[in-house]
Amino acid sequence: MKAIVTRRFGNPPEMGVEERPKPVPRAGFTLVRMRSATINQLSNTIRKGDFGVPQAPLVLGNEGSGTVEESDRFAPGTRVAIYGHSDLGVTVDGLFQEWALVRDDRLLELPDSLDWAEGSALTVNYLTAYLALTKSARVQSGQSALVSGATGGVGHAVMQTAKALGARPIALVSSTEKARRAADAGASAVIDSSSQQLDEAIAELTDGQGVDLALDPVGGPRLGELIHSVRPGGTVVSLGFTGGRQAPVGVMDLLAGRLVTGYGVHGDSDEEIAEGLDAIGRLAADGQLRPVIDSRFGLDDFEDGYARLASREAVGSIVLEL
Structure with missing residues (x-):
């Protein structure tokens, strides 16, 4: 072969x-x-x-x-x-x-x-999305979830899965074309960093409160920006480092009680993986994941x-x- x-x-x-x-x-x-x-x-x-x-x-x-x-x-x-x-x-x-x-x-x-x-x-992207949302972010129906790199493989999976779990995904993208694709994929709102300031857009979308959750497959400087975009007491989950392995973190953001954590699917137990595979299989069969x-x-x-x-x-x- x-x-x-x-x-x-x-x-x-x-x-x-x-x-x-x-x-x-x-x-x-x-x-x-x-x-x-x-x-x-x-x-x-x-x-x-x-x-x-x-x-x-x-x-x-x-x-x-x-x-x-x-x-x-x-x-x-x-x-x-x-x-x-x-x-x-x-x-x-x-x-x-x-x-x-x-x-x-x-x-x-x-x-x-x-x-x-x-x-x-x-499997990998949607397992990452499902388990990061349910285990690390503890997503709840109605919450807002900011997703960086939302048209990439992981980002798209996080957006679809967040929506399937009842959250409101907000896509963060880097171009007009990607903004169009994110909107077509079902984002409740789209922020195009090529023409919008992230902090201003988040303030407008959340009445100045910040998003409940942020999930970041990009890393690098973007992670620091997402931490600042989350409301006090909210959660940021790092999922990757395509944009860099080092990220600036504002100490005041940490003192405000924003939880920053990471998630990697390959470290999960067989039982957790089996549960995740079963869940994404059901959601895909129902047409909610593609x-x-x-x-x-x-x-x-x-x-x-x-x-x-x-x-x-x-x-x-x-x-x-x-």
């Missing part, structure tokens, strides 16, 4: 398509014929050598979709979405290959309404996918078709 193998981590990494043996099924695991996988920030960080744990050679890919070929839990032919947790594509070979062996409890039966690309983007796909690339064009990711122009998830 064909697989994209990272032979050396670094910037630039050394990667290429190779022939590999097809995985051998074993108890507790499902053999999946891969259809799609996402090119995301995790795999990009790993391939650049900035993750610290992985060893080459390694097949990357931590979320995807495919068809069950052999399993003790699922019937052959079942369409599934795959969550790789902290091992697939990190410490063991992942999903950038034509067949993959996946733990039974890391699979979610894919609703008929979603295609392969949408299914491949359903990933947005920015672009699709073939097996031999994976570097073009990473270039699209690096451009930070993507609106939605970038998908590798297998």
